[in-house]
Amino acid sequence: MKCTLLVFFLFFVFQTVAQDLDLQHEIEFVNLKIQQTEKGERLNWLDSLTKLTYRNPKLEYDAVLRKTIDFAIKLDSLNFAAKKVADLMGFQNNFLGKPQEGLKLFNTYVDKLNKGKDFGAIGRMYLNAADSYYYTGDIDTSFEYYALTKSYAKKAKDEQLLGWATMYIGFNESEIGKFAEASQSLKEASQIFTKLKDTINILGAKNSLAVLYSRNAFYEEAEKERNESIMMIGKTNRFNSLTNLYYNAAEDHKRRGDFKKQLVSIKAAYLANSKLSNAFLLESKILTQLINAYCKNDSILQAEKCFEDLNVLYEKNDSDDMKEQIVQAKRVLFFAKGEYKKAVNYSVEFLSLVKNKKAYPGDIAAAEQFLAEAYKANGDSINYKNHLLNHYILKDSLSNTQKLKSLAYYQTLYETEKRDLKIENQNANISVLNLENKNKTQLMFFGFSGLLLLFGGLMFYRSFQNTKRRVKTQKEFSQELIITQEQERMRIAKDLHDGVGQQMTLLKIKAHNSGQTELSAMAYKALEEVRSISRDLYPVTLKKLGLTDSIEQLLLDLDEETDLFVSVEIDDVNTCFNETESLNLYRFIQESVNNVLKHANAKTLIVNIVKQSDGIKVLIKDNGQGFEVSKMSNQNSLGLKTMAERVSMLKGHLSIKSKRKAGTSILVQIPV
Helix, strand or coil: HHHHHHHHHHHHHHHHHHHHHHHHHHHHHHHHHHCCCHHHHHHHHHHHHHHHHHCCHHHHHHHHHHHHHHHHHHHHHHHHHHHHHHHHHHHHHHCCCHHHHHHHHHHHHHHHHCCHHHHHHHHHHHHHHHHHHHHHCHHHHHHHHHHHHHHHHHHHHHHHHHHHHHHHHHHHHHHHHHHHHHHHHHHHHHHHHHHHCCHHHHHHHHHHHHHHHHCCCCCCHHHHHHHHHHHHHHCCHHHHHHHHHHHHHHHHHHHCCCHHHHHHHHHHHHHCCCCCCHHHHHHHHHHHHHHHHHCCCCCHHHHHHHHHHHHHHHHHHHHHHHHHHHHHHHHHHHHCHHHHHHHHHHHHHHHHHHHHHCCHHHHHHHHHHHEEEEEEECCCHHHHHHHHHHHHHHHHHHHHEEEEEEEHHHHHHHHHHHHHHCCCCCCCCHHHHHHHHHHHEEEEEEECCCCCHHHHHHHHHHHHHHHHHHHHHHHHHHHHHEEEEEEHHHHHHHHHHHHHHHHHHHHHHHHHHHHHHHHHHHHHHHHHHHHHHHHHHHHCCHHHHCHHHHHHHHHHHHHCCCEEEEEEECCHHHHHHHHHHHHHCCCCCCHHHHHHHHHCCCCCCEEEEECCCEEEEEECCCCCCCCHHHHHHHCCHHHHHHHHHHHHHCCCCEEEEECCCCCEEEEEEEEE
């Protein structure tokens, strides 16, 4: 057993070292190409180097990106440079936690790059600059830069960028106490991201909305938003969103005095955070709350273990924020251990820290309350009463503020609903007037129309019945034709595999054994062609892998074998269809993708198969040259008819949207 483990360990080490060596060789090769080339070709190699070193400080990603930016500006490639500056600012802000460096970058390059025409790239620079100001505590300036970002996003018609700027404005409005405005901004951002089907940012907006509700004591609304977000995440690996959701849930449970639920939620946050590459960003705050939760649940030993981990982080980083976490943890831990004098000292220090940084009033009120309890436990009744009084004054003030914000929030909702209702009423009145005028005109024709309708109705009914029978017969014939075609394909595929395939295999073996290498190679090539034809005739992967994996394999092969960029999002739908239905859905996907390859001349293909409460939604979208749907329908396109018939056999609904030079979108709704 020990020998087996040793072999496995050595193999793992060997694999890791081999991968590192391969990466190093690639970097050396690209560096050589950079030295040997000039102008645009050299810029392309520099871009390749940024991708190889992406966000890896050990591989000098920062220096590589700066070199690439400077060379791009030298070549007057301002749009390219703007994108790279935005990337580097995001790296400094969000990965290294150095917003001051992000601002230096912005101030260094902004005047040069503002001359570019890629408003989306420039907007992303301003977005990261706004983030830098926010992280350094200058919220007023960050407001200005988020507003500039929105203007650039609108110029570029960049919905993604507009959603980010709107969401971050909501964050800022929340910070400065504009509850109603923040709520509206976050809801607007959520709508933008929902339109874009951007799940990660939908989660970000909803989580921020939940925090906003929590701070204003709307705990039920906050819990509803968080639960919806957790349901959206499901079994995906969006651990960053889960960390924030569970951390904020723990904060709510602590404020409401439910310490058992607080412990459950903060443990979940710790577990999710541990799976992130940048776990260090939130680890100290999570550990501090874990210590609090363990102490509240009489688990002092567990709290002390968490404090040891927190202290290790403090030794590596003694920033003001980390110091605050240490002091906060110590006051709770010493109080729980009965060392009330030390608890008082650290509580006094913690209160001073939160006051100096002008923290959220609810946090200051909680700090006053904890200090009062520490004084009481230490036998100091005078200070206990003073700080308890401070706690109640702050709490009452906060409660009044929350009530005012709630009133403003509901007033905003009321005004919005009243405005929408007024518009609806106006539209309804216009509709009524139009209807009255229409009725007066129609009365003149009713007498004559009645006679015509009586005669025409009989004729129409007979024609309708005949047409209905023809359509039904034609539909049954088409479906039977497809079924027969699939059966024939299956038979031919089996004959090719079992008959011709075996003969070609035998021929290849004999040629190889007799030393006829050229004949053996020809036989092997012919055998592969037979196998390829057989697979096209009938996808054997359906039985081996199931529908979901078969479709994924089809699209993976397409991504590897063509120049198409293929984006795939497929839910598990194996249990939703029987064997015949699975084959029809697979064929539909296959035919749609083949049409893209043959006719679309596209660069990107998106395939989404999503399981919803009311059925399965299939979206196939490309950015190719498109076509006139009505024109193809008039020409009785056999391909479109076959696709429509397969969807009909699945009892689904097919819609195709396409325009010349605007790509094609195929949407299928299948009830389950």
